Amino acid sequence: MEDDNCPPRSALYAFPPIGVGTADVESLTSYFCRLAVAHCVSSTDLLHRISKTCGWSAPPKNFWKDVNLGGMGDVAERYACALSAMTSVERLDLLTLRPWRNVIAKSSKAPATTRWCAACFEEDLVQGGMPYFRLAWDVGDIDVCAKHGTRLPDACSDCGRTGARNNAACVVPGWCCYCGAPLGRVQEAHASASAAETWKAAQVGQLLAAQASIISAPDRGAMMERVRKLIDQLDDGMSARFARRIGSNKSTVHYWFKQGVPTLAAHLRIASQTGVSLLALLTGCVDGEIPCLRETPSLAELFPDYKKRASPRRSDSSHVEEQMDELHQSDDAVSVSDASRRLNVHRRRLYRLDNAKAHIIGAKWLEQQRHRSEQHRLEAARAIEAAVADILSSGKAPNLREVQQLVSREVLGGVRGLFAMIQEASAKIEESKSATLP
Ligand SMILES: [Zn+2]
Ligand SMILES: [Zn+2]
Structure with missing residues (x-):
């Protein structure tokens, strides 16, 4: 006799993913780590088990550093399929950015380190659930949590190490994988986000919420057709003028029409400067809507370093050095990563400008930790x-x-x-x- 209530047998627990269909959707990395915890094995053991079952070569040593399971690449697809087959949970690709692979360039910015939102972790615990990583935290162009309006930290507030979220063999989501401290402790230092940053995060949040309900992956041709329409409507069909509007080169816009695909940052620039939402731009779900330019942030607000790249200002050095002096003398200790964010320059440049001072800033932070x-x-x-x-x-x-x-x-x-x-x-x-x- 057939039992309809009996779920199909699977090699791994049929573990339901969290938040599918919302902006808080779980990432495949998170799903993977929770699955390992549920089976009481390390993430490394689970990786090896999957590789063995699928007949793949052993995963690289720095797997978590080199591989983004939630990204748009083929590796995300491979692991989503493998985990779907082994857990019998369908469509685990919805925990990755794969649904957008045709309309967002794979060369879009990837986050340099793993980040999280302490307030989200805290909320998970208060609601009695297991903390999990949101897919939005692994989108490189987003640095803030749209829900809580705070910047996403990348270093443990207890031991100060980066990669504390899931850069180890054993990961319990929500706790530092080096010192075991809870990552859900909201720190005052988690600076609040600007309106422009929150706008970007909210636009991406809309995409993530919608990706569960789109039937097939959005098509590049249809997306470029919508860009063409915007150029006609707003800039009389002149792509050079449109390129200026969105702060791009005209050759870049030409390239998109030939064969290329805009990066996520370029899409955000188009959306902000044409008044069309990112979701509408990529999927056309509100096609024909008249663009509205109210309440969207300016390019300078959205991409402060974009302008800088266009016209590098070498004379900034003395200003940065002055600020480094202030940080160096102040009682308030900050990590070098934090200092580089505050001064809006790359970490490496801080060391190049004044190696000794940058080292002292870092040492002071470690001492405080x-x-x-x-x-x-x-x-x-x-x-x-x-x-x-x-x-x-x-x-x-x-x-x-x-x-x-x-x-x-x-x-x-x-x-x-x-x-x-x-x-x-x-x-x-x-x-x-x-x-x-x-
Ligand atoms: Zn949050
Ligand atoms: Zn720690």
């Missing part, structure tokens, strides 16, 4: 001692589970050697008890 982590440990030790005293007075034996019930995860997170700390606290209390006995 070390101090914070020490403070964190002291705070945990005090809390553990109080908890152990409570447990002993109630006649129970202090162990990790009992302590975890009394001390919050915030306080214990990221602290190494908890067992030893509990034993130490017990011994100390017993000792002081025997000393006070007559």
Whole structure:
């Protein structure tokens, strides 16, 4: 007898992905890491298992650094198919940017490091779910969370290391993969985003929300036809004038019409300067709508470094050096990555301009992180001692589970050697008890 309620057998758990059809859709990287956690194996073990099952060569050593599972490339397609086959969960390509491969250039900016939104992680925990990585965090042109209006950090606030999100063999989404500290702690330093950055993130969010409902991958020809219409409507059919409008070269626009595909940044420039939404531009879902130029940010707001690239300003150096001086003398420690973002120059340029000062800025940050982590440990030790005293007075034996019930995860997170700390606290209390006995 056939049982219709029985799901098909699969090699891996049929794990439902999170947020499909919303701007908060999960990335394939996240799905992969959660799947490994669910099977109690490391991400590396799961990678090897998939490679073996599919007959692929072993994955490269720096897999997580070199490969973007959520991108538009073929590797995203391969892994989405393999995981779909092994979990029997269909359309895992919806956790990647593959649906846009025909209309967005694959050379679009990729994020230099893995980022996250602490407020999103925090929300996941409050709602009782498992934290997960959003696909939007892996879109290189987006630096902010559209929902919370904050910049996406890329370094753990406890140990200061980048790549803390998923750059290791064992990944538990939401916790630093080096020191184990929760990444969902909202820091004041997570600067709020500008209106232009939030606009970009919201436009991309619309795409991600829509990708589950588009039937076939949008077509390049139809997209370029819409660009042609915009040029006719707004610039009397003159592509050179249109190129100026969107801050591009006219040869670039010509190239698109011949064979090329605009990058995501170019699409955002077109959308912002024509008043058509990014989604409408790529899918034509509101074709025929009259473009509206109200409430879209200017090019300079959207791409502050774009202008700079067009006319490099070498004389900036003294200004940057002055600001480096300020950072170097200030009590407020920042990482070199953060400093480079604040001063709007590449990290490498900071080192080139003043190697010693850049090193001091970095060392000050590391020292502050070390101090914070020490403070964190002291705070945990005090809390553990109080908890152990409570447990002993109630006649129970202090162990990790009992302590975890009394001390919050915030306080214990990221602290190494908890067992030893509990034993130490017990011994100390017993000792002081025997000393006070007559
Ligand atoms: Zn967020
Ligand atoms: Zn850390």
